[in-house]
Amino acid sequence: xxxxxxxxxxxxxxxxxxxxxxxxxxxxxxxxxxxxxxxxxxxxxxxxxxxxxxxxxxxxxxxxxxxxxxxxxxxxxxxxxxxxxxxxxxxxxxxxxxxxxxxxxxxxxxxxxxxxxxxxxxxxxxxxxxxxxxxxxxxxxxxxxxxxxxxxxxxxxxxxxxxxxxxxxxxxxxxxxxxxxxxxxxxxxxxxxxxxxxxxxxxxxxxxxxxxxxxxxxxxxxxxxxxxxxxxxxxxxxxxxxxxxxxxxxxxxxxxxxxxxxxxxxxxxxxxxxxxxxxxxxxxxxxxxxxxxxxxxxxxxxxxxxxxxxxxxxxxxxxxxx
Numbered sequence: 001x002x003x004x005x006x007x008x009x010x011x012x013x014x015x016x017x018x019x020x021x022x023x024x025x026x027x028x029x030x031x032x033x034x035x036x037x038x039x040x041x042x043x044x045x046x047x048x049x050x051x052x053x054x055x056x057x058x059x060x061x062x063x064x065x066x067x068x069x070x071x072x073x074x075x076x077x078x079x080x081x082x083x084x085x086x087x088x089x090x091x092x093x094x095x096x097x098x099x100x101x102x103x104x105x106x107x108x109x110x111x112x113x114x115x116x117x118x119x120x121x122x123x124x125x126x127x128x129x130x131x132x133x134x135x136x137x138x139x140x141x142x143x144x145x146x147x148x149x150x151x152x153x154x155x156x157x158x159x160x161x162x163x164x165x166x167x168x169x170x171x172x173x174x175x176x177x178x179x180x181x182x183x184x185x186x187x188x189x190x191x192x193x194x195x196x197x198x199x200x201x202x203x204x205x206x207x208x209x210x211x212x213x214x215x216x217x218x219x220x221x222x223x224x225x226x227x228x229x230x231x232x233x234x235x236x237x238x239x240x241x242x243x244x245x246x247x248x249x250x251x252x253x254x255x256x257x258x259x260x261x262x263x264x265x266x267x268x269x270x271x272x273x274x275x276x277x278x279x280x281x282x283x284x285x286x287x288x289x290x291x292x293x294x295x296x297x298x299x300x301x302x303x304x305x306x307x308x309x310x311x312x313x314x315x316x317x318x319x320x321x322x
Contacts, residue, residue: 001235001237001274001276001277003019003181003182003223004019004020004038004182004244004245005019005020005038005039006037006038006235006237006245006274007233007235009038009039009040010038010039010040011039011040012039013035013039013042013043013048014048014054014055014069016035016038016039017035017055017067017068017069018069018072019178019181019182020034020038020182020244020245021061021175021178021179021182021244022060022061022066022067022068022069022076022244023035023045023055023066023067023244024064024065024066024242024243024244024247025057025065025066025067026064026065026242027241027242028045028046029240030240030241030242030243031045031067031242032044032045033239033240033243033313034239034240034242034243034244036312037237037238037239037240037243045067048067049067049153050153053070054069054070054071055067055068055069055070056068056069056070056073056150056151056160057150057151058073058144058149058150058151058160059137059140059141059144059145060076060080060144061076061194061195061196062193062194062195062196063138063141063196065151070160070161073147073150073160073163074147074163074164074165074166074171075166075171075174075175076171076175077145077146077147077163077165077166077171078165078166078167078168078170078171078172079166079168079171079172079174079175079195080145080146081145081146081165081168081171082168082169082171082172082206083196083197083198084198085142085145086141086142087100087103087107087142096131096135096138096139097131098131098139102129102131103142105128105129106128106129106131106132106139106142106143107142107143107146107148109127109128109129110124110128110132110140110143110148110149110157111143111148111149111159113127113128114148114149114157114158114159115159117158118152118154118156118157118158119156119157120155120156120157121133121140121157123156124140124157140157147160147163147165148160172206173206173208175195175206176191176203176206176207176208177208177220179191179194179195179248180207180211180218180219180220180223181220181223182248183248183249184217184218184219184220184223184227185214185215185216185217185218185219185227186217186218186219186250187200187217187218188200188201188203188204188207188218190217190248190250191203191204191206191207192204194247194248208220210222212224214227214228216254230277232276233276234276234301234302234305235274235275235276235277235305236273236274236275236276236302236305236306236309237274237309238271238272238273238274238283238290238292238306238309238310238313239271239272239274240271241268241269241270241271242269243269243271243272245272245274246262246269246270246272246279247269249279251263255277255278255279256278256279256280256295257295257296258295261282261295262279262282270282271283271284271285273292273293273294273306275298275302280294280295280296280298280302281293281294281295281298283310285313285315285316288315288316288317288318289316289317289318289319289320290310290313290316290318290319290320291319291320291321291322292306292310292319292320292321292322293321293322294321294322303321306319307319
């Protein structure tokens, strides 16, 4: 939890975004709560995005929407370049009824169209390829992975400011290091799943040389002593849906006794009661009331700490224990 800024809140929101490898942004309000769980007096993520432009919204790990630091876009684009593009796979082309020529129209035509200014999905479909009008964004993701598309404030798409991606080898080594630092110990399979790499064997080559095998997987050599010395200290947090900690956590009894309550159908991740690193329950906020449902009985100290966390939630006026 400490390496996730979940034992003591940090002062620098951008440092936190960097440390935890971005904010999951499928639901922007969840991104705000993810930051607020780790930062004292967290700023409005919308202001960081659209006013300060210190964050950028784009498709990244696992092909899901993330907020990353604008100055770290070269890192994440460089890492994506290490993976064979989906559009070079026959199965992907068949699934979206595309030809290689269609793909070339999209990956060259979208950036060219965006040089004129931000455009919506329908505009891109009209000027580049009709397939861009359908689906959630699968045909736009390859352009985003190349660093040539980000979200604009009004839901349209834009070109990022010019930048040079990091070399894939440098980028993947840094991404794997950050993953182990914040989410390790972990296996190559867990790294591949977290990033969205189709080959665990290839993802395993991203790990830096200074890794050691532990009881629970690989860890950076410099982290092993602290990991082995870690002990429960009564830390409690209420994490929102799609929190980075929950997304990357192992889905076995190391992390929770009830994974089915957290990892829901359709790719939904429930808000979580976190107690000393264990996902010990779920919670929901409705009509100002925070309902907390632990998976087992919790003591007075945990209840008081959870209620203090609930009081920090926007719009919360009371707590009910389920």
